[in-house]
Amino acid sequence: MSELKVSEVSKSFGEKKVLQSVSFSVKEGEFVSLLGPSGSGKSTLFHLIGGLFTPDEGDLCLGGENINGKRGRISYTPQNPSLFPWRTVLDNVVLGEELHAKPNKERARTMLERAGLAEYVNAYPHQLSGGMRQRAAFVRSLLSPQPFICLDEPFSALDEFTRLDMQKWLLSIWEENRKSVLFVTHNIEEAIFLSDRVLVLSSNPATVKQEFTIPFERPRREELVLTEEFLKWKKQIYHELRGEE
Amino acid sequence: MEVEGTAPGSTLMIMKKIVKQGWRPVLVVVLLLILWESSSRLFAIPAWLLPSPLTIMEEGLSSWSNYAHHLVSTTKLSILGFVIGTSIGLLIAILLHLMPRVRQAFYPLLILSQNIPIIVLAPLLIIWFGFGVLPKLFIITLVCFFPVAVAALDGFRQTNAEMKHYMYMAGASKWQVFSKLEFPHALPAVFSGLKISATYSVMGAVISEWLGANQGIGVYMTLAQSSFRTDRVFVAIFFIMLLCLLFFSLIIVLEKFCIKGRAEQEAKS
Incomplete structure (x- = not known):
């Protein structure tokens, strides 16, 4: 029961309308990307789903329940890993779980091992590289009890090589769990490579402009990025994003 | 990616650092005391006005x-x-x-x-x-x-x-x-x-x-x-x-x- 339905959601801050009747859905076990330019209201949308704000109009439903203004219904990976410097990696990744129940440290250990962080279980965040920190942040949201994961441009601060490694890693981990994922990014390739569907947002105010269903089979391989087919999708989405054609 | 010293190692490092850098302030204090002692002898300053460090130490001990x-x-x-x-x-x-x-x-x-x-x-x-x-x-x-x-x-x-x-x-x-x-x-x-x-x-x-x-x-x-x-x-x-x-x-x-x-x-x- 982790289907997210966003229907006709609008939100303004003062005079400025940020979201204009945004509607979309994320089905159980689906990986959906929201693609839009910076400042297109993606973060506001996340804050609404996270329950930090309530929408002016429209409804957000998760698993059939209205979650307007309800916090803690989703698990979240922020843009910046936001690991607590005084906690070890192990204590950091159980934080999301700890907020709602007694944490299961054994499960966390296993998960860290699979994330390639076995040696760093008892290390502190400053001893990790940027990519490792972001992996730990994602493990933290995987371990959280909520079945729906929101990722807010998690790889935008990483260099190109690390980013590709992280994307592959994310997919491999995700395919084992298949929690529903909403992934926000401004990188077209990243969106196509990872997602089942890509939603293109327009800006000022944001609304869902176009929806693309990506047909590539899973598990996906790195070489996919270089195929003609992939490039065709990239062009199409690029034009949509720029408002041409 | 490097892992810096674990907790016990780093405390040892800090101790070493203190010993290594500690001589500077100690030297300054010793020099000041010598200056004080010699000047109070040289100018024969009365003890009720400003006692010399040695007098003070003697009093402190006795x-x-x-x-x-x-x-x-x-x-x-x-x-x-x-x-x-x-x-x-x-x-x-x-x-x-x-x-x-x-x-x-x-x-x-x-x-x-x-x-x-x-x-x-x-x-x-x-x-x-x-x-x-x-x-x-x-x-x-x-x-x-x-x-x-x-x-x-x-x-x-x-x-x-x-x-x-x-x-x-x-x-x-x-x-x-x-x-x-x-x-x-x-x-x-x-x-x-x-x-x-x-x-x-x-x-x-x-x-x-x-x-x-x-x-x-x-x-x-x-x-x-x-x-x-x-x-x-x-x-x-x-x-x-x-x-x-x-x-x-x-x-x-x-x-x-x-x-x-x-x-x-x-x-x-």
């Missing part, structure tokens, strides 16, 4: 049994006052932080409490509470709570916004945000406050003893002063400094123990 009980009494008083004062300071900070409106109402009062001259307040306290331990603790508490309260309040407020954002998105309650994020985040600030309070507590104890007590370094000092035993005044000053230094280092040790994962990071920057 009459240890005369003032040891004063020392113990002041130490006890400072520690008790420090514990009460800083606990109240921390408690006030937590309450004011969790209740922003109360904070707005009481913050000016907090600052005003520090503008009361202790010398004026002390006679009043003695009128109200007599010569016992209560007015003394009151004075020490008054000087000790403020540094901790202000440091903790600032520490709570300066919590990393992104971490706080994560906590709210993940559904943390206000108390969880405080206990799991804001409080540990503010610990370094709290410890800065504790260090200041530690030195204030000794001063507060001595001042409170001046105003009326039957034992303590403050009493010893007043007696020495009124009988022109300047050497004893200096002995008292020496022990006050020593006590402050001891408290200060104790807090630093405690800080090293409590603050994990950040010490090395800060040392780097």
Whole structure:
């Protein structure tokens, strides 16, 4: 029961309308990307789903329940890993779980091992590289009890090589769990490579402009990025994003 | 990607560092003492005006049994006052932080409490509470709570916004945000406050003893002063400094123990 339905959601801050009747859905076990330019209201949308704000109009439903203004219904990976410097990696990744129940440290250990962080279980965040920190942040949201994961441009601060490694890693981990994922990014390739569907947002105010269903089979391989087919999708989405054609 | 020294290794490193860098201040102090000693011999300064360091040391060693009980009494008083004062300071900070409106109402009062001259307040306290331990603790508490309260309040407020954002998105309650994020985040600030309070507590104890007590370094000092035993005044000053230094280092040790994962990071920057 982790289907997210966003229907006709609008939100303004003062005079400025940020979201204009945004509607979309994320089905159980689906990986959906929201693609839009910076400042297109993606973060506001996340804050609404996270329950930090309530929408002016429209409804957000998760698993059939209205979650307007309800916090803690989703698990979240922020843009910046936001690991607590005084906690070890192990204590950091159980934080999301700890907020709602007694944490299961054994499960966390296993998960860290699979994330390639076995040696760093008892290390502190400053001893990790940027990519490792972001992996730990994602493990933290995987371990959280909520079945729906929101990722807010998690790889935008990483260099190109690390980013590709992280994307592959994310997919491999995700395919084992298949929690529903909403992934926000401004990188077209990243969106196509990872997602089942890509939603293109327009800006000022944001609304869902176009929806693309990506047909590539899973598990996906790195070489996919270089195929003609992939490039065709990239062009199409690029034009949509720029408002041409 | 490198893993820097684990906890026990780094404490050893710090010890080595202290020994390595410690000779500089020691050298300065020794040089100053030599200068003092030689000048008081050269210009034949009378001992009641400014005794030489050697005279002071001699007095300190020979009459240890005369003032040891004063020392113990002041130490006890400072520690008790420090514990009460800083606990109240921390408690006030937590309450004011969790209740922003109360904070707005009481913050000016907090600052005003520090503008009361202790010398004026002390006679009043003695009128109200007599010569016992209560007015003394009151004075020490008054000087000790403020540094901790202000440091903790600032520490709570300066919590990393992104971490706080994560906590709210993940559904943390206000108390969880405080206990799991804001409080540990503010610990370094709290410890800065504790260090200041530690030195204030000794001063507060001595001042409170001046105003009326039957034992303590403050009493010893007043007696020495009124009988022109300047050497004893200096002995008292020496022990006050020593006590402050001891408290200060104790807090630093405690800080090293409590603050994990950040010490090395800060040392780097």
